[in-house]
Amino acid sequence: MLAVNSLWLPKELWLLVLLYCDAYTALRLCVASRVFRNMFANMQEMWRQHYHATFADDASERFWLATYCLRLAESAKVDAKHTEIDWRRALAARKQTEINWRLGCSTRRSNLVPESKCASSDWTAAGFTACSLHLSNRLKDMMYRVPATHTDATHKPHLAWLNGAPPNSQDVAHECSNGDCCVSQRVRMPHLNIYLRACRLSRNSAENLAGDAFVIGRHDRWVLVCQNAYNVPYSEDGPYWLLLDANGTFPPCRLMRLHPFDYDEYGIDPALDAGQETAERDTVFDTTYHNACIVTSCNNRVVLCVVRGSRSILYWKVYEVTFNDSSNADALKGGHMHTLYTGHCLDAWGTTRGITDLEVYAVDKDHVYIRGNMFYYPVLTFHAVVNVTNSTGTGYSLDSSHAAGTRDGIRTFRHGWLDNTMQRLFAKLPHRRLLVMSRPSPLGPQVPFNRVSLLCWRTGATVKSYLSPEWYSARHILGDLVLLITRQGDGCLKLFDVFAGVTVRVLRDASSHLYASPDIASPVYLFESWQQDSEQHSDKEEHGATALALKDEYGSQFVRRVFWLDFMPDVVGQGV
Numbered sequence: 001m002l003a004v005n006s007l008w009l010p011k012e013l014w015l016l017v018l019l020y021c022d023a024y025t026a027l028r029l030c031v032a033s034r035v036f037r038n039m040f041a042n043m044q045e046m047w048r049q050h051y052h053a054t055f056a057d058d059a060s061e062r063f064w065l066a067t068y069c070l071r072l073a074e075s076a077k078v079d080a081k082h083t084e085i086d087w088r089r090a091l092a093a094r095k096q097t098e099i100n101w102r103l104g105c106s107t108r109r110s111n112l113v114p115e116s117k118c119a120s121s122d123w124t125a126a127g128f129t130a131c132s133l134h135l136s137n138r139l140k141d142m143m144y145r146v147p148a149t150h151t152d153a154t155h156k157p158h159l160a161w162l163n164g165a166p167p168n169s170q171d172v173a174h175e176c177s178n179g180d181c182c183v184s185q186r187v188r189m190p191h192l193n194i195y196l197r198a199c200r201l202s203r204n205s206a207e208n209l210a211g212d213a214f215v216i217g218r219h220d221r222w223v224l225v226c227q228n229a230y231n232v233p234y235s236e237d238g239p240y241w242l243l244l245d246a247n248g249t250f251p252p253c254r255l256m257r258l259h260p261f262d263y264d265e266y267g268i269d270p271a272l273d274a275g276q277e278t279a280e281r282d283t284v285f286d287t288t289y290h291n292a293c294i295v296t297s298c299n300n301r302v303v304l305c306v307v308r309g310s311r312s313i314l315y316w317k318v319y320e321v322t323f324n325d326s327s328n329a330d331a332l333k334g335g336h337m338h339t340l341y342t343g344h345c346l347d348a349w350g351t352t353r354g355i356t357d358l359e360v361y362a363v364d365k366d367h368v369y370i371r372g373n374m375f376y377y378p379v380l381t382f383h384a385v386v387n388v389t390n391s392t393g394t395g396y397s398l399d400s401s402h403a404a405g406t407r408d409g410i411r412t413f414r415h416g417w418l419d420n421t422m423q424r425l426f427a428k429l430p431h432r433r434l435l436v437m438s439r440p441s442p443l444g445p446q447v448p449f450n451r452v453s454l455l456c457w458r459t460g461a462t463v464k465s466y467l468s469p470e471w472y473s474a475r476h477i478l479g480d481l482v483l484l485i486t487r488q489g490d491g492c493l494k495l496f497d498v499f500a501g502v503t504v505r506v507l508r509d510a511s512s513h514l515y516a517s518p519d520i521a522s523p524v525y526l527f528e529s530w531q532q533d534s535e536q537h538s539d540k541e542e543h544g545a546t547a548l549a550l551k552d553e554y555g556s557q558f559v560r561r562v563f564w565l566d567f568m569p570d571v572v573g574q575g576v
Contacts, residue, residue, distance in 0.1 A: 047087035055094060056364065056430030057296075060476050060523045062220060064094060067130035067524045068571060071149070075572040089571075096569045097524065098478045101495060102504050106565040108528070111146040111153045115558040121530050123562065128522040132158075133564060148525055149566065209244045210252065219294035219362070221246045222302050241292070243302060243321055243335060250300075250323045253335030258292065258306060258319070265317075265342050280310050291358045295388065296365040300324070303340070305368050305388050309355045314348035314370070314418075316360075317341070318388045341392045345413045348384070349374075349420075355382050363457055364430050365389075367416075371425065381423065385435070385457050386416040410460045417460035426452060427476050427498055433457055436482075436498050438468070452501065466501035469494065475518040483507075483521045528563040 055061045068090060073083045100106060116122055116139060126134040132145040135157060144157035213225040223244040241255040295303040300323040308315040318341040349355055355372035363369050363385065370384040411418045423439035435455045449467040456463055471484040480499040486492050495504040507526070520527035 044087055047091065048085075051087050051091045051094070054091065054431070058428065058430045058476075060478055063130065064097065064478065064523045064568075065090075067568060068093060070130050071568065071571045074149070093569055093571055094478075097567050098481065100567040100569065101477060101481055104505060106526075106567045107151065108563060109148065109151050109153075109525075109566050110561045110563045111150065111155055111157075112559045113146070113157055113562055115560045121560060123530075125517075125520050125527040125562075127519040128525045128527075128564075130524075133525070133527070133562070135562070146562075148564070209246070210242055213242070216241075217293045217362075219297045219302070222294055222297050224292060224294055224304065243304075245323075250335065253321060253323075253337070255304075255319070255321070255335075255337060258304075280313070291360050293360045293362050293368060295362045295368060302335075303365075305360060305362070307358055307360045307368075307370055309348070309358050309372060312347055312349060314345045314355075314384065316343050316368075316386060316388065341388060343386075343388075343392055343415055345384075345415070345418070348413075348418060349382065361425075363428060363435070364433075367457055369425065369428075369435065369457070374420075382418065382420055383423070383425075383437075384416060384418040385460065387458075388415075412460070419460060423453070426474060427482050429454075429480060429499065431479065432499065434463060434499075452498070454499070464499075464501070468496065468498075468501065469503065473518050475521045477521065478523050483518070483526075485517070524566065524568050526565045526567070528565050530560060530562055 069083050069085065072085065073079060076083070111133075113121075113123055113135065122137055122139050123135045124138065126136045126143060128134070128148060129145075131148055133148050135144045135146065136142075137144060137157075142159060144159055146155055146157050147153060209223070210225055210227060213227050215223060215225055217224040223246055225242050225244060227240055227242060241258040243253040243255055245252075291308065292304060292306045295305050295318070297303070302321045304319045304321065306317045306319070317339060319337055320340050321335045321337045323335050355374065358370060358372040361369045366387055366389040368386055368388055370382075370386065372382045374382065411420075421437075421439070423437045426436040426438040428435060433456065435457050437453045437455055438450045439453075440450060450470055452466055452468045453462050454464040455461065469484060469486050471486045473485040475483045477483055477495070480497050481504065482496050482498050484494045484496045486494060493507040495507060496502070497504050
């Protein structure tokens with residue numbers, strides 16, 4: 001009877017069953033009824049919704065999913081664009097990846113690299129993409145990459161070429177930032193111009209997207225940059241903002257509306273006298289700001305948030321940029337920008353006299369996190385979370401530290417909350433809707449611990465607080481897992497559960513090499529070590545033709561293996 005009646009229930013109800021029952025209960029339902037089994041196994045849309053409801057849309061999850069899709073495409077020998085995902089298997093693979101991190105279960109990958117000498121290596125790890133490990137050669141001052149999924153490989157390191165540039169212009173990549181699904185690099189060319197180059201993870205070369213550019217933010221395929229950003233007053237030829245599509249589907253979009261921050265768009269406090277209003281206008285019209293972020297994006301739509309701060313007021317704007325992809329005409333494929341919301345908070349800083357160096361980051365598709373330094377006390381920090389969805393209007397900050405469930409220093413207003421406590425953002429847990437904040441131990445530097453607070457990003461209330469190992473750098477992995485780089489002896493690299501407040505395990509092998517930095521980790525890969533001593537070229541089978549090719553191209557007499565760990569389970573044959 002249960003199986004027959006289940007046919008009349010909507011699919012949304014079974015999505016709720018998947019969301020709120022444990023795996024054992026779902027398994028019992030499938031065993032008890034063929035109807036349940038077929039329903040759960042074949043409803044791809046329901047499994048897709050379940051996947052995205054379980055794992056938040058943040059940079060780590062997008063990196064994992066991009067890697068998973070490339071693995072499926074590689075196993076099926078098809079283009080990544082044509083890969084069909086079995087969301088039920090993707091859900092299981094994603095959960096297993098996090099379990100593998102916790103248990104230390106991984107596949108050890110390696111590749112040969114040429115060396116000029118037998119002692120210290122010529123290479124440093126510069127970061128991972130979904131399909132490759134980036135290596136920086138200190139002698140050539142160039143960026144190279146090797147495949148990330150091959151075991152005991154002898155592939156020649158591939159130079160990250162800039163398409164359209166002559167060989168003598170393939171100069172040093174001063175910065176390699178692996179953001180979401182694209183890689184951006186700032187490269188100084190021989191004629192001293194700085195170029196931003198960005199590429200999709202699946203490409204082997206880079207495209208020159210903008211010159212004299214400073215990267216402000218990234219989200220999936222979209223890159224927000226500001227050109228001529230420093231110390232140039234606004235003019236027609238002065239600094240301006242660009243929204244770039246790393247896929248190359250749409251041309252660069254110049255964001256003219258971001259140049260002026262129009263004072264007249266806001267109903268400012270009428271109590272301001274003429275002098276105060278003039279000072280407010282002069283502050284708000286300062287155009288040399290970089291306080292913007294991409295809140296959310298899809299194939300042809302990008303939502304941006306821009307913030308400004310004066311002596312007493314916090315301002316924000318939310319823009320939408322849409323692209324018309326229904327026509328092949330280039331004139332119709334440009335971006336169209338319009339304002340969604342404008343808002344401001346009066347008396348935002350409380351008793352202080354203003355904030356400098358505002359920065360804004362997307363928390364989810366509705367909220368942004370804003371931080372800045374106190375004007376007269378730069379060591380003190382300001383924090384705010386604003387709901388930018390339907391956030392038009394004026395807010396008045398109110399001291400709510402004496403209300404039930406709140407903490408000292410927090411101030412609330414119509415669209416969010418503000419906090420003047422000296423702390424810094426440690427990590428974001430979007431699946432739990434929590435911000436993880438860290439501040440030095442109140443017991444002083446003699447105690448090697450930090451005070452960590454988990455804050456609800458809707459209200460700012462403290463959910464949990466504990467002491468964590470002292471750390472100077474961190475990288476979010478997956479879920480609640482964060483990689484901590486600490487200064488405590490040989491255990492300088494730790495896998496830490498920030499929700500539980502416990503060290504999962506100490507990565508001694510990975511921390512023993514010289515280059516312990518956030519660049520050695522990603523949601524799927526972890527750089528492990530270099531072979532201790534390089535080997536001279538020989539006719540050994542394991543070196544073979546690759547070693548000879550390395551000798552011919554690089555003039556090197558030695559080779560060395562580089563090792564990294566892959567925590568994703570085998571996904572061969574998991575496509576639809």
